[in-house]
Every structure is written in C-alpha cells, then in structure tokens.
Amino acid sequence: MFSKNFKLGLLGGGQLGRMLLQAAIDLDIHVKALDPDPDAPCAKIAPEFVVGSFLDYDTVYQFGQDCEVITIEIENVNLEALKKLRSEGKKVFPQPEVLEIIQDKRVQKQFYLDNNLPTSDFILTDSVEDISKNLNFLPAFNKLGKGGYDGRGVQKLSSEIDLPLAFTEPSLLEKAIDFDKEIAVIVARNEHGEIKTFPTVECVFHPVYNLVEYLFAPAAVTESIHEEAKQIAIETAEKLGIVGLLAVEMFLTKDGKILINEVAPRTHNSGHHTIRANHTSQFEQHLRAVLGLPLGDTSAHSKAAMVNLLGEDGYTGEAKYVGMNEALAIAGVYPFLYGKKITKPFRKMGHVTVVDENLDSLKEKVNIVKEKLKVIA
Amino acid sequence: MFSKNFKLGLLGGGQLGRMLLQAAIDLDIHVKALDPDPDAPCAKIAPEFVVGSFLDYDTVYQFGQDCEVITIEIENVNLEALKKLRSEGKKVFPQPEVLEIIQDKRVQKQFYLDNNLPTSDFILTDSVEDISKNLNFLPAFNKLGKGGYDGRGVQKLSSEIDLPLAFTEPSLLEKAIDFDKEIAVIVARNEHGEIKTFPTVECVFHPVYNLVEYLFAPAAVTESIHEEAKQIAIETAEKLGIVGLLAVEMFLTKDGKILINEVAPRTHNSGHHTIRANHTSQFEQHLRAVLGLPLGDTSAHSKAAMVNLLGEDGYTGEAKYVGMNEALAIAGVYPFLYGKKITKPFRKMGHVTVVDENLDSLKEKVNIVKEKLKVIA
Structure with missing residues (x-):
C-alpha cells in the first residue's frame, strides 16, 4: 500500500475523517473522501474529495471503483453498495455485516443479548402503543432503531407524562441505569x-x-x-x-x-x-x-x-x-x-x-x- | 486569524511544509503553499498550492497578495519580493533581514563574531588563491557563502592535496572542530x-x-x-x-x-x-x-x-x-x-x-x- 497507486476510500468527510487524513499523511496513504457537503471538514485537505451521498447506492459503488480498501467515518452508509464492492474484490473495513448490526440499535442490543455481552434490559417497540403497554419499564431511554446520531434519536421517558415524546418508528426502550x-x-x-x-x-x-x-x-x-x-x-x-x-x-x-x-x-x-x-x-x-x-x-x-x-x-x-x-x-x-x-x-x-x-x-x-x-x- | 478569510502564505512545499500543514489543520489555518515542483510533498494536501519559483520576484510578490502572513520552509527565497510585501502591510516571518544574514554563510559567521556568539574560527575567501594562501588554517571546512543546502556546498579540505575540491565562488574556510x-x-x-x-x-x-x-x-x-x-x-x-x-x-x-x-x-x-x-x-x-x-x-x-x-x-x-x-x-x-x-x-x-x-x-x-x-x- 506504500505506493502511488494505492487508494483508501473514506465514506464521510467530517471531523473524524479530517483527523484520519492528518494521520494518513504520516504514512503517505492516498485518501479519497466522499461527503455530500462541499464544505465538509475534509473538503480542502483530502488528496481527493468527491461530493456525493454516502447513503446512495450508485454514488458509493462508483466511488469505490478505484479504491483498494474502503472505510468509513460514519456508520450510516449504503451497505448494499459496500457488499457489491467487496464481492468484486475490494476490502471493506469495517465489514458491512458489522455495520448492519450496529446501524440498527435494536439489532445491536439483540446482539449483546445473544452473545452474553453485558447490557441493560430492553424492550423492542414498534409504536407508541407498545411503549404505553410497558409503563412499568419506565424510567427508560427510548432510542430510535435507525438514524440516530450524536444525541438525536434518543429520548428519556421518565413516566407516562413523557409519552408524547416517544418515537413512533421502530425503536427500543432501554432501562435507565443508575x-x-x-x-x-x-x-x-x-x-x-x-x-x-x-x-x-x-x-x-x-x-x-x-x-x-x-x-x-x-x-x-x-x-x-x-x-x-x-x-x-x-x-x-x-x-x-x-x-x-x-x-x-x-x-x-x-x-x-x-x-x-x-x-x-x-x-x-x-x-x-x-x-x-x-x-x-x-x-x-x-x-x-x-x-x-x-x-x-x-x-x-x-x-x-x-x-x-x-x-x-x-x-x-x-x-x-x-x-x-x-x-x-x-x-x-x-x-x-x-x-x-x-x-x-x-x-x-x-x-x-x-x-x-x-x-x-x-x-x-x-x-x-x-x-x-x-x-x- | 481563526476566520475563513485568513491566509498564511508558505514559501516552499517540501516535507517541512507538509508537516507544517498537518499542524495547521489542528488550528484550521488556511495555508497556501508555493513550490516549483507540481509533485512536491505539499501539493496534494495543501488547501491551496501554487506551482512557481520562490526565488522569482514576480512569482513571490503575486503569491503574497492575498496572504496576511507569509512564512517559509526553505531560506533561499526571493527577499526583495518579501520586503516589498512587508512594505505593503503584510507580516513576513522570519523577517527578510534575518534571512539575509542566514542565506549567506559568510554574513552569518560575521554576525556571530560581531555579537560575541561562540563559533569556530574562520576566514572569508573569494577564490582558490585565497585558500591556498591559508594552508596553515587547514584542516578546515570550505563552505559556499550562498546556495548550500543539505550537505551541498560544504567541502572538507584536509591539506593542500584537497585544494582542487575548493570552491571558486565566495566562500569561507571554517576551522575543523575536534x-x-x-x-x-x-x-x-x-x-x-x-x-x-x-x-x-x-x-x-x-x-x-x-x-x-x-x-x-x-x-x-x-x-x-x-x-x-x-x-x-x-x-x-x-x-x-x-x-x-x-x-x-x-x-x-x-x-x-x-x-x-x-x-x-x-x-x-x-x-x-x-x-x-x-x-x-x-x-x-x-x-x-x-x-x-x-x-x-x-x-x-x-x-x-x-x-x-x-x-x-x-x-x-x-x-x-x-x-x-x-x-x-x-x-x-x-x-x-x-x-x-x-x-x-x-x-x-x-x-x-x-x-x-x-x-x-x-x-x-x-x-x-x-x-x-x-x-x-
């Protein structure tokens, strides 16, 4: 990889990507970053920067064509494109299957349970109705299964009064930990x-x-x-x-x-x-x-x-x-x-x-x- | 300077510039680098990279126009352009006068002498003839006044036998130190x-x-x-x-x-x-x-x-x-x-x-x- 022809693809061009780029300079790793925001933190300093959505199949698939290894700085990316790229011989790390488990907090929690990894009690919920059936589980954190990031998609429900704050999409109730x-x-x-x-x-x-x-x-x-x-x-x-x-x-x-x-x-x-x-x-x-x-x-x-x-x-x-x-x-x-x-x-x-x-x-x-x-x- | 309009001009785009760019990212300092080599170490990672000679008056003068501060990663740069830029309100650090002393090893040595800074004995020479008049000063290092870098422009003269290796341009003889x-x-x-x-x-x-x-x-x-x-x-x-x-x-x-x-x-x-x-x-x-x-x-x-x-x-x-x-x-x-x-x-x-x-x-x-x-x- 210490050659002029090697390319590391990076999905996401935010601050995590930016600090990754700084480290990549030490080893002279050529990084190509993808981000929808033309003013993203990586935009000016990446050796190559592509404006586009890391959630879009075609964009990610095209982006990965000339990369030997593809990685991420954000987990909400198009996994189908990554799987396709891997099937065509690209290395994709972390692996799409790992991202699949982690992208959905419901699957993630179930993974801990199935693998005897210690985690707080939880209930999967698909609607506010499901939550209202489990008021005795409160106080709990209501977490969106998919799409949460940096504090979004998490809501504390202390008691019945907070029910209007509950997510209507598939989510989970996680026992509040003291x-x-x-x-x-x-x-x-x-x-x-x-x-x-x-x-x-x-x-x-x-x-x-x-x-x-x-x-x-x-x-x-x-x-x-x-x-x-x-x-x-x-x-x-x-x-x-x-x-x-x-x-x-x-x-x-x-x-x-x-x-x-x-x-x-x-x-x-x-x-x-x-x-x-x-x-x-x-x-x-x-x-x-x-x-x-x-x-x-x-x-x-x-x-x-x-x-x-x-x-x-x-x-x-x-x-x-x-x-x-x-x-x-x-x-x-x-x-x-x-x-x-x-x-x-x-x-x-x-x-x-x-x-x-x-x-x-x-x-x-x-x-x-x-x-x-x-x-x- | 922590603003999107601030620009730091950097004369030279080699490895020293490259590591400076990495540090500049931490503080989000926008650096614009100038180097004659389009493949210089800074070329791909500088937020702005200009191909041109840092020895050329017009190139350096034009380059500095939109910079608030101008600095260097190599000392052999066009000092007249830097002086002009400074006279027009730019900050130039290190100052052209300092570079002037250091660019010429003869002036540099004289500076130590004039300021009571400890340095080895030396003789200024303008020709091989000057050197041959001072054979009793050998073994010594013959150093080119201007243009030396990274080992070029330095020649050890142990005795008269080495005279053919001596520089013909203005240089100095520096007493070899044990x-x-x-x-x-x-x-x-x-x-x-x-x-x-x-x-x-x-x-x-x-x-x-x-x-x-x-x-x-x-x-x-x-x-x-x-x-x-x-x-x-x-x-x-x-x-x-x-x-x-x-x-x-x-x-x-x-x-x-x-x-x-x-x-x-x-x-x-x-x-x-x-x-x-x-x-x-x-x-x-x-x-x-x-x-x-x-x-x-x-x-x-x-x-x-x-x-x-x-x-x-x-x-x-x-x-x-x-x-x-x-x-x-x-x-x-x-x-x-x-x-x-x-x-x-x-x-x-x-x-x-x-x-x-x-x-x-x-x-x-x-x-x-x-x-x-x-x-x-």
Whole structure:
C-alpha cells in the first residue's frame, strides 16, 4: 500500500475523517473522501474529495471503483453498495455485516443479548402503543432503531407524562441505569486478528444534549474495572469480528457492574485525546487496522482531558472563536478546530485536549477552557 | 486569524511544509503553499498550492497578495519580493533581514563574531588563491557563502592535496572542530518577544553526506551543557530578532566548549521527533510564533530517536518502501513518509521517530529500523 497507486476510500468527510487524513499523511496513504457537503471538514485537505451521498447506492459503488480498501467515518452508509464492492474484490473495513448490526440499535442490543455481552434490559417497540403497554419499564431511554446520531434519536421517558415524546418508528426502550460513571474503551482489530485496546476513559455527557461534554483519560476507576472494561471491549470486537476500530461505551453502575451502552464501529469522540496523550492515536490505529498493518502501542504518555467545543447556544451563522489566545496561553491546552464554516447551537465545532500530570490542575484547566473558549457567530 | 478569510502564505512545499500543514489543520489555518515542483510533498494536501519559483520576484510578490502572513520552509527565497510585501502591510516571518544574514554563510559567521556568539574560527575567501594562501588554517571546512543546502556546498579540505575540491565562488574556510558531539536547540520567538526552547538534542551526521543520519532526544550531556546550549540559542534568536523558529546547530568540543556551527530560520530536521515526543511539535510552535500566538509547552513526554529515511544508494526511480511492516510491528516506531515520488541516493524520503523510555532498547530499535527499512526503486 506504500505506493502511488494505492487508494483508501473514506465514506464521510467530517471531523473524524479530517483527523484520519492528518494521520494518513504520516504514512503517505492516498485518501479519497466522499461527503455530500462541499464544505465538509475534509473538503480542502483530502488528496481527493468527491461530493456525493454516502447513503446512495450508485454514488458509493462508483466511488469505490478505484479504491483498494474502503472505510468509513460514519456508520450510516449504503451497505448494499459496500457488499457489491467487496464481492468484486475490494476490502471493506469495517465489514458491512458489522455495520448492519450496529446501524440498527435494536439489532445491536439483540446482539449483546445473544452473545452474553453485558447490557441493560430492553424492550423492542414498534409504536407508541407498545411503549404505553410497558409503563412499568419506565424510567427508560427510548432510542430510535435507525438514524440516530450524536444525541438525536434518543429520548428519556421518565413516566407516562413523557409519552408524547416517544418515537413512533421502530425503536427500543432501554432501562435507565443508575450509573456512577460512563466509561469507554476503544479497541482495534486488524484482519490478522491482532487486537489492542486504548486505556479506559471516563466521559461526562451534556445533561441535555446527550453529547460528550468532556472526558478524562485514564478513567478514575480501580484496576479491576479497567481490566474488566478492556476485556468486554475485546470480547465485543471479537464476537463482531470487526476489522477496524470499535468504540465501546459502557455504564459503570453504582453497584460496580459494567454494562455496554452502545458501540461505534469507527474512530470516536472518546478517543480524540489520544492524538496528544497516547503514543499511537486512534486515527493512526484505525488506519493500521483497516490496512492490515501491525497495531501501534496504545499506551498513554500523559494524563489528559478532552473538552468538546460546541457551538454556543443562541448563535447560528459564520463561526467566530472567542478566547483562543487565552486558551493557547495555558500550558498543555491544544485546541482542534474542525473548519466548519457555520456554527449552530451545540454543533461540534472542535475539541480541546488538555494534558497535565496533576489531576487537580488538569481539572482547573478544563474549567478555564470551558469558561473562556466559545464559538459564536 | 481563526476566520475563513485568513491566509498564511508558505514559501516552499517540501516535507517541512507538509508537516507544517498537518499542524495547521489542528488550528484550521488556511495555508497556501508555493513550490516549483507540481509533485512536491505539499501539493496534494495543501488547501491551496501554487506551482512557481520562490526565488522569482514576480512569482513571490503575486503569491503574497492575498496572504496576511507569509512564512517559509526553505531560506533561499526571493527577499526583495518579501520586503516589498512587508512594505505593503503584510507580516513576513522570519523577517527578510534575518534571512539575509542566514542565506549567506559568510554574513552569518560575521554576525556571530560581531555579537560575541561562540563559533569556530574562520576566514572569508573569494577564490582558490585565497585558500591556498591559508594552508596553515587547514584542516578546515570550505563552505559556499550562498546556495548550500543539505550537505551541498560544504567541502572538507584536509591539506593542500584537497585544494582542487575548493570552491571558486565566495566562500569561507571554517576551522575543523575536534568535537565530542553535535547538538542542536530549536528556539521559537513570537513578535511579542516570548521565547521558548526545545530540549537539546544530539545529532549524528552521515560521515559522507553531511546529513543528519539519526538523532537522540534529549542529548546525553550534563545539565550545565543543556543550560548553556539553551542560553546560546536564546541569545542568538534575540540578537537576530527573529520571529519564528530558529534551529541552532552547535558543536560540543572535546574540552567542553559549545560553538555555533550554523542556524536555520525555520523548522528543522533536528526537531522532527517533537511531533511524537514533545507536548508541542516544532511545526505547531512555528505556526504559533509566526501567527503571534502564545508559544506552546516544549517539554518532552518521551525519550526519542529520529532516523532519516534516505534513498538507498544505487537506486533512482519511483520509490518503493521495504520493511514497513517489520518497522511498524515494533512498539514505538513511527515512520513518516514525505510522499516523494522519485527516490535518489541519499534523498530525504522520510524519517522514523522511535520512542522508548529505556535508552538501550531505544538504540536497539534505531538499529533495527536502520537495517530493515529501505527506500529503493
């Protein structure tokens, strides 16, 4: 693959693709990206950028013609085209069958159950009526089977009063977990079966928007929880048989159990800090995994936090960044801007990685960054 | 500058530019690069790439028209055009006057002398006749005043026998130093006068080609040598008044003295390891410096070595990489390929950063990499 004729196809040209492109430059991997948005974060920096829908069969099939390997940065892509391309000899990682399981949260949950992977109780529902029959299951999260992303497609139902908020499409009711922490492990697996995990991290979600608001790495949990979370991630990757990266989000319950919340078959927000805090970043690791290369050392060289830089509430329009100078003046503060032209409330516009060996000062820096750095219009 | 209208002009589109572009993506800085080679390492990944000569007045002047700030990745550029652009309100960093001193090794040496900066003895020469008058000064290095780069323009003259190798153009004779080590410090200075240095490194040069063959960071020298090298680098940057990065290459003599060998007013081969071993890389630091941003934390989080990946002797043609899988399989080994299509004997085709906390195993990995990883045609 270290040749001028090799091409890696990438479905999606958002921020995850952008950081993948940066890693691909190190190994001189020619990446061709597909995204419907001509102003997508990858548009200006991809060696090749095609405007088109990764959901459309013909577009994806045509796009893949001159690629040796095809990968994704978003899981909602046209799987039929990917299957066709694979049948014609292309390597497609992660495999379409894995995406099929993960694309539909109902199938995903059933997969955990069938494979004895720990997850919270759930009920599949096809209508609001189905939900109203299961009021005793509340409080629960109502999750759309298909099409949810970044906080969309998830609705908390606390009691009967919330029924009007329930999804009318096929969805599931997931028992609300009284958790202590949300933790995540990113695991990589290549086609030779080599597997490596990144250290467990701890995510703090935005109370309203269900987005990672900030993250600490490593998670402040016991060694045995680290080890158990790692084993669950490895087992999930092996049972899926995935080639590529898998981000496994988990709940650590108040009584010390780990339950899988959901997984993403790609680079993930919970691994952004690895660019600055681990020897190998999740982006390089994804490349190594899908290209059949040996996996890199995932160990952390620094303690880190990651703060998502979300579009400030109340502002829509051309993005302006306030507080960059103050942020950059703090030792160990590294902003990553995604190059999105337009900001909207809570849109992911970038993230900030903070490194510091002292946990108190790490938290203090996180608070300063959250307070000073804003995206407005 | 964190706006869609801001443009940073970059003269040169080689590997230094390529790694600068990668760093610029983090801060979403729009970079426009100029290089005469349409296949230059920056060509495919620069948000904007212009084919043209950075030595040509009109080309550089036109190129700079829509840039707010102009910087370089190679020092042999057209200074008149840069001066004109600056007179019209553009920021040009490093400043043309600094480049003027450094472009001509004769002026550079004189600058050290005039500013009491330690350097080896030298004689300015305009002809072979001048050299033959100073045979008692040999063994010495004969260095071309202008136009040398990466080992070209330097010739060792051991005795009268070597006179036919001497340069006929204006050059200098520099007393050969009986040194213990070659060390280097990269220093950054922004327009507000803020200065930061990277830790001292130790360079091992190729015995024939006068290129950095490999490097260890930090240098195995005493704390007081570290401190003295740092102070010399800071003093040199301040006396030059440079805004941007300055790589200061020095000799550590056998009797413990530090002498400046030469400087480069830009990112440098002796700082490539900072991408993987220091919290802020030299490329991000250069951007911060020329953009007037606060400088980043230069401390190292890992011990590192860097091996240049030179085109194998005896091969010219389309580059092929041998041993990539073996190299990537070693923990802490990170190849960086520059995307040059054609390899030539001793052409810089990439580099490999190796990180390891244990010095013995670091050296062992360096030797494996040097043995296994080859660029052939």
